Amino acid sequence: MRTVVAFVRLVSAAVLVGAALAQSRSKPLQPHPAAVANTHPPGEVDRPELVPFIVADPAKLPGIVVDETAATLVGKWQYSTHTPPYVGLGYLHDMKDGKGEKSVTFTPNLPRAGRYEVCLAHCYNVRRATNAPVTIRHADGETKLRINQQEEPPHGRLWRTLGTFRFATGTNGWVRISNEGTAGKVVIADAVQFLPQ
Numbered sequence: 001m002r003t004v005v006a007f008v009r010l011v012s013a014a015v016l017v018g019a020a021l022a023q024s025r026s027k028p029l030q031p032h033p034a035a036v037a038n039t040h041p042p043g044e045v046d047r048p049e050l051v052p053f054i055v056a057d058p059a060k061l062p063g064i065v066v067d068e069t070a071a072t073l074v075g076k077w078q079y080s081t082h083t084p085p086y087v088g089l090g091y092l093h094d095m096k097d098g099k100g101e102k103s104v105t106f107t108p109n110l111p112r113a114g115r116y117e118v119c120l121a122h123c124y125n126v127r128r129a130t131n132a133p134v135t136i137r138h139a140d141g142e143t144k145l146r147i148n149q150q151e152e153p154p155h156g157r158l159w160r161t162l163g164t165f166r167f168a169t170g171t172n173g174w175v176r177i178s179n180e181g182t183a184g185k186v187v188i189a190d191a192v193q194f195l196p197q
Contacts, residue, residue, distance in 0.1 A: 029058075029069050029088050036078035038090060046083055046125070053085035053157045061087075063116075063195035066106040066175075068092050075102030075179075077189065083123040085158045087191035091123055094179040094187045103178040104189035113139070113169045114196060119159045120175065121191040122149050129182035137174045138165035149188055164197055 031037070045051060058065040067088045077092040094102050110116070118136055122128075128149035136143045145162060153160040167173040179187040 029067065031079060031089055032069050032071070032073060032077075032092070034073045034077075035068075035092055036076055036095070038079040038081055040080060040082045042081070044082065050084040050123075050157060055085070055087045055156075055158065058088050058191060061193060063193050064108045064110065065191055065193045066108050067191045068104060068106075068189055070106075071189065072105040072107065073102075074104075077102065077104060083125055085156070086123055087121050087158070091121075091188055091190040093189075094182075096184070096186050098179070099183050100178075100180040102187075103176050105174050105176040106192040107171050107174040108192075108194050109171050110167050110169055110173065110194065112196075113167065115164055115166050117164045117195040117197055118162045118175060119155065119193040119195065120147065120153075120162055120177075121158050121193070122147070122153065122160065122188040123158075123190070124149055124152050126150055127186050129179070129185040129187045132182060132187045133178045133180050134162060135176045135178075136162060136165055137172075137176070139168045139173070140166055149186075159193065167194070 055061060058067045069088060075098050078095050079090045080093055081090040092104060130148045130150055131146040132149050134145045134147050175192045177187065177189045
C-alpha cells in the first residue's frame, strides 16, 4: 500500500512540474517593468567561478518557480548580474536605500493544495544583509524568518530551503522579501521555488 501511495505522489508531482514548465515556456522572460535597469555590462562579474551556477531558464527547474520578472515590487529595486549565481535574467537589489519601504512578493499559482518545500534563490557576498526579512504566507498563517544573504546557499550555491508548508490551491500563498531593518547592507530578491511533497 505504501508503494502505491508513493507512486501516486510521484506521478502527481510529475504532473505539477509538467504544468509549471509548460506555463513558464509560454512566456519568454522580460525584465520587470517597474525595476531600474542593470548598470553592469554583460560579462562583468565579481565572481567568475560562480558563472556556471547561473540558471538562465527557470523553466528547466523542478517544481513551480516564480522569478522576479513575475513578482510584485514595492519601492525601487534595481537589476544586476554582477554577482552570480542567479535565476533568469539577473536579480534585484534594494540599492541599499529606502529601508523599511521596499518589498518583493513572489506569488505562485499552485495547481493543487498540499505541502510544498519553499526555496529562496539569492546570490551572496559580504555586501549583503545578514538579516533580510522573509515572510511566507501559507494555508496555516504566516511564518517570518531572517535570512543571512552573506552565507552561501547550500543547494547549488543558489537555493536556500525556508521550510515545508501547507498551501491552498491557487494564488492564496506567497513569499515576501523586504528590506526592513537592514541598514547599511544590500537585500537581494531573485526567485522562489515551490516543490510539491
